[in-house]
Amino acid sequence: MLLCGQAENVFWLGRSLERAEDLARAILAYEEIRLDLPGQRAPGWQRLAACAGVAPAEAEGMEPATFVARVILDRHSPFSLLGALHAARENLRRARSLFPAECWHTLNPLYLRLGGLGGDVPPADLRANLERVVAACRELGGHIATGMLRDEGYAFFRMGVLLERSDMMLRVVTIVADTLIPGDQGMPFENVRWIGLLKSVGAYGTYRHRYHAATDFGSALQLLLFEPKFPRSLTYALDEVRDHLAVLPRHEDPRSALDACRPACTVERAAFGGLANQLLERLAHASSVLEETYFSVALPVPERSSAPHAHVKRPAAAGEPALDLLRG
Amino acid sequence: MLWNAYKSETFDELVSRDGLPRPAAKPISDYIEALGADQLRDRQRAATAEIRAEGITFVVSDQHGNLDREWPFDVIPRVMSAGEWARIDRGLQQRLAGLNAFIGDLYGDQRVVKDGVFPREVLATSRFFLPSCVDMRPKFGVWAHICGSDLVRDADGVVFVLEDNLRVPSGVSYMLENRSISKRVFPELFMDQRIEPVDGYSSRLYALLVSLAPDGVLQPKVVLLTPGVGNSAYFEHCYLAQQMGVELVEGSDLVVRDDRVYMRTIGGLEAVDVIYRRIGDDFLDPDAFNPASVIGCRGLIRAWRAGNVALVNAPGAGVADDKLVYSYVPDLIRYYLGEDAILPNVPTFRLFDERQRRHVLADLRSFVVKPANESGGYGVVVGSKASAAELEECRAAVEADPRNFIAQPIVQLSTAPTLCEGGIEPRHLDLRPFILSGLQSYVTRGGLTRVALRKGSLVVNSSQGGGSKDTFIVDGTGGL
Numbered sequence: 099m100l101l102c103g104q105a106e107n108v109f110w111l112g113r114s115l116e117r118a119e120d121l122a123r124a125i126l127a128y129e130e131i132r133l134d135l136p137g138q139r140a141p142g143w144q145r146l147a148a149c150a151g152v153a154p155a156e157a158e159g160m161e162p163a164t165f166v167a168r169v170i171l172d173r174h175s176p177f178s179l180l181g182a183l184h185a186a187r188e189n190l191r192r193a194r195s196l197f198p199a200e201c202w203h204t205l206n207p208l209y210l211r212l213g214g215l216g217g218d219v220p221p222a223d224l225r226a227n228l229e230r231v232v233a234a235c236r237e238l239g240g241h242i243a244t245g246m247l248r249d250e251g252y253a254f255f256r257m258g259v260l261l262e263r264s265d266m267m268l269r270v271v272t273i274v275a276d277t278l279i280p281g282d283q284g285m286p287f288e289n290v291r292w293i294g295l296l297k298s299v300g301a302y303g304t305y306r307h308r309y310h311a312a313t314d315f316g317s318a319l320q321l322l323l324f325e326p327k328f329p330r331s332l333t334y335a336l337d338e339v340r341d342h343l344a345v346l347p348r349h350e351d352p353r354s355a356l357d358a359c360r361p362a363c364t365v366e367r368a369a370f371g372g373l374a375n376q377l378l379e380r381l382a383h384a385s386s387v388l389e390e391t392y393f394s395v396a397l398p399v400p401e402r403s404s405a406p407h408a409h410v411k412r413p414a415a416a417g418e419p420a421l422d423l424l425r426g
Numbered sequence: 427m428l429w430n431a432y433k434s435e436t437f438d439e440l441v442s443r444d445g446l447p448r449p450a451a452k453p454i455s456d457y458i459e460a461l462g463a464d465q466l467r468d469r470q471r472a473a474t475a476e477i478r479a480e481g482i483t484f485v486v487s488d489q490h491g492n493l494d495r496e497w498p499f500d501v502i503p504r505v506m507s508a509g510e511w512a513r514i515d516r517g518l519q520q521r522l523a524g525l526n527a528f529i530g531d532l533y534g535d536q537r538v539v540k541d542g543v544f545p546r547e548v549l550a551t552s553r554f555f556l557p558s559c560v561d562m563r564p565k566f567g568v569w570a571h572i573c574g575s576d577l578v579r580d581a582d583g584v585v586f587v588l589e590d591n592l593r594v595p596s597g598v599s600y601m602l603e604n605r606s607i608s609k610r611v612f613p614e615l616f617m618d619q620r621i622e623p624v625d626g627y628s629s630r631l632y633a634l635l636v637s638l639a640p641d642g643v644l645q646p647k648v649v650l651l652t653p654g655v656g657n658s659a660y661f662e663h664c665y666l667a668q669q670m671g672v673e674l675v676e677g678s679d680l681v682v683r684d685d686r687v688y689m690r691t692i693g694g695l696e697a698v699d700v701i702y703r704r705i706g707d708d709f710l711d712p713d714a715f716n717p718a719s720v721i722g723c724r725g726l727i728r729a730w731r732a733g734n735v736a737l738v739n740a741p742g743a744g745v746a747d748d749k750l751v752y753s754y755v756p757d758l759i760r761y762y763l764g765e766d767a768i769l770p771n772v773p774t775f776r777l778f779d780e781r782q783r784r785h786v787l788a789d790l791r792s793f794v795v796k797p798a799n800e801s802g803g804y805g806v807v808v809g810s811k812a813s814a815a816e817l818e819e820c821r822a823a824v825e826a827d828p829r830n831f832i833a834q835p836i837v838q839l840s841t842a843p844t845l846c847e848g849g850i851e852p853r854h855l856d857l858r859p860f861i862l863s864g865l866q867s868y869v870t871r872g873g874l875t876r877v878a879l880r881k882g883s884l885v886v887n888s889s890q891g892g893g894s895k896d897t898f899i900v901d902g903t904g905g906l
Contacts, residue, residue: 099691103679188655191481195668206481250692347693392692 100250106393107189108196108251112258114186115205119235120266120299121150121179122228125170127298129225134290143169145273151177166224167217179231183209198245201238208234253342254392260335261385264359265378267299267322267330272374274298275315292318300330319365332377336360352391355384429459432843434852436581439504439842450507450900453619457612458502463849469611470501470845476610482603484888485658497600497661498893501611504842504855504875508622508901514577514585514859515869517768522573522861524759524767525590525746529569531762532745533559543761544754547778551829552745553799554593556707558714558727559742565638568863569743572631572702574598577857577873578772579840586772586837588856590755592739592747594704598627598860599662600894601874602669608896620901622871627860628669631702634864635670638736639699646699649673649689651680653705653721658889663704677705682725685732700736701726707741749798749832750776775833777824786833787824790817793833795824808884810836839884842895844877854878856886857897872897 100108128146143165147157150169160168172178176185187209194202212227219227246252274295292314296302301321308325309317325331339356343349359380365373432441440451447455458466474496482497531538532555538544549555574595576588605624609616632648639646652663654676667674679689680698688695703710709719714727729735745751753774756767775782775793786793790809797805807820824831841852859873875895876886886892 099693099696101673101675101679102690102692103676104673105692191664192655192674194664195671195674202481203479207479210478 100254102393104193104196105250105254106389107193109254109258109388109393111186111189111193112255112260113262114182114189114258115235115238116259116262117266118179118182118186119232120263120270121169121182122231122235123300124149124266124270124298125179126225126228126232127294129221130297131290131294134294149269149273163217166219170224170228171212171215171217173213179228180209180212183212183231193251196246196249196251198241200241200245204234204237204241250346253346257339257342257388260339261381261388263330264332264335265381267332268374268378268381270298271295271319271322272371272378275370275374296321301328304328304330315370319370323361323365324363332359332361346392348391352384352388355380355387359384429455429843429850432850432852434841436838436852436854437579437583437840438852439506439579439840439855440502441843448505450510451505454503454505454615454898454900457615457618458843466501466845466850473499473501473607473611476607477603480603481661482600483661484600485656485660486889487658497603498879498888499604499607500844500853500877500879500893500895501608502843502845502850503608503896503898504857505898505900506872508899510585511622511871511899513768517587518575518859518861518869519867520759520763520765520768521575521587521590521755522570522863522867524755524762525573525592526568526570526863527762528758529740529743529746530563530567533562533569533742538758538761541761543757548750548754548829552748552751554707554742554744554748556715556742556745558731559740562731562740562742564740565736566863566865569740570746571634571638571738571740571863573861573863574858574874575861577769577859578837581838581840583840585769587755587769588772588837589749589752590747591858593706593744594659594739595858595860596659596662596704597858597874597876598870599659599665601858601860601870601872601897602627603665604874604894604896619898622899622901624871627870628666630862630868631666632670632672634862634868635672635700635702635736635738637864638738640733640736643699647673647689647697648700648702649675649680649698651675651677651701651703651705651723653677653709657704659704666702672702677719677721677723680723680726682723682729685725685729685734687723687726687729687735698735700738702738707744710737710741747799749774749796750778750829753832772834772837777828777831777833782833783824783828787821790821792835794836795820795831795833798830798832804889806885808836811884836884839878839886842875842877844879844893844895846879846881851881853881854884854886855895872899 124146142160143162144157144160147160147165147169148154152168168175168178170179173180173184175181187205190197190202190205208231212231215227242255274291293302296305296318299322305318305321308321321328321331323332326333326337328334336356336359340353343353343356359377361373361377429441429445434441440447440455442448477496477499483494484497486493486495528538532549539546539549570592572595574591574597576591577585578588579585602625635648636646650663650667650672652660652674654660657663664674673689675689681688681690681695683695687698687701689698705721708716710722711724711726712719712722713724726737727741730737730741752771753776756771759765759767775786777783777786793809795807795809807816809817812820839854839856841854843850844853855875855877857873857875860870862868875897876888877893877895878884878886879891879893888894
């Protein structure tokens, strides 16, 4: 069976890769919203920085250059995009044997390329690089989908991906919902924000296909939270994690923690902020129950079928000095 | 002409004194000549890019902490003839047979001491002799299953063994990666030449590890134990684990219960039968050795002594990886095998011997002084290159603890053409082949060639600014 340490690596590889992709998507979409919203209506970078995990005090009034340095290119930060790629690369290094060889050849050059960018990178180049991050992460997903053994390693990788995706999706929805000024309801600008949101979580094309022209709160949430056939929805993620847990030992606790993450079938607009925060907390709890169950356990010794082997040891010959052998 | 200006002050691996390529190296010299300087630089760039993309790195520590550095590689290969290699291969197998017999004897009856071949005082002061290994009898009588011996060639073309690394030798992954890069940047060369492949190593290593499992275990669980990501050879640990398809574990993944080793899996504890450990003896088991070790696993030595797990290399094998012990190896081969050593040692002065010490200290500039128990080139003083202050420091260190030092005449290491900023220039190098010993033994075809990239430097260690080359053993055209 999979080593606990390796399960942890693989789980965090999934989380880090998904985080890098989702952050890149969110930044790209956010930039697009900003360009569509005139002057004061444009949201500042602080919301996205806070969404990435920057402390509110630091995020407040964050300049674009600081945003690039802190949220995108800071290798040592646990919440930056490059930090996520760094963590993914370290995890993949150790778990390389479980993954198709192409994964390393996709991830490593991506990491080196992004790591080589300076803080003064022009916006167009930055955009191209973020698009590259999204593309490379999809490429990795493709290598894994088509080339990886469906074993426990795959289960932990997917669970990491899905939990992180749900977490990031809820955060992005929250910030977009927050920026909707009540007076803007039904105005063109609200539409811009919802389109931006759907793009940032990779759901825009599906949404158009499903709900056609207009974008509104209710149908967007319907898709993102409840659509069981949409692979980026919360319900889909919870269903798939449940399936992976089903084949793992000792899955009772993580499964109940996971089941608590399912929202009620309808969501009132006014209550959304509270619900999102509650779901985020429950997801975090489910993740930590999973980690406690599988990564750091005190385990019982299994029964051995064969007797211990003692053929190597030779009794000390008479006359030899008696050594306290175990003390060294 | 690329080679016209090329001139080495000493024996050169590719070019003879009259400026002509050595027979074994002729096709490769011609190929490089035909390629021309610009093309060669392009290939070097391609190789460097490949190393970067592949993530072939090693960790160096400096005052700022650990740095993950890209593996330095020179595209011009070092070439040796299959005929010459066959002799080296035999010599290394012989050497390891002698060394393993010696280690087993030291932890057993100590005949070699009783017969006066190996001095009791040297054994008594050995840093790597572990009393907790006394009376152990590892399978096949082998303690040093994996050895990396460093070979050098002097100005007359004679190949010597410079040292035997029997504790946790590293470098074999770089040998394998160097070849994989060579094949990518010089595909034409491999189509036209009979260059012996090197990539059988990982499967041989795996077969060796499996063969060492305790008797009665039919499908042994093999793991590679690494100190972790900060270790200079972490790349290699990941690489070998992946190549063999075994688990890469850290001390915290293992646990010992009732003298059996288990690894923690998501399904519970799973028994481990063979551990290829890349952690030094000191840190292997805090119960048995350094109690402060956090990278080892408590109880490992008890489990090993109980015969429930194989440790590879066996604990205590390092007793023969002492540069003072090294000086006795030709005698040990004669003593245990009744044969003369096929590969000579570099003449070595034992500084605990007062006469030899006086001889060396009287003319320190002509010697290399080495600590007996360090690796990675640390603490080595090259007399001819040292400052007066360094020489004084060295003299004081030797006088304070003569047992812990040896001295050797400075060997003018052979050179090979290397692509440098100003063109192709000679650079000094050595060679580390790897020897696997079990029921049978196996020597890599060639090894890791390490090259001192600085002009005139004799220090090839990668931790000290050394680089590397691929090593071609080519079939066909005779000797030197």
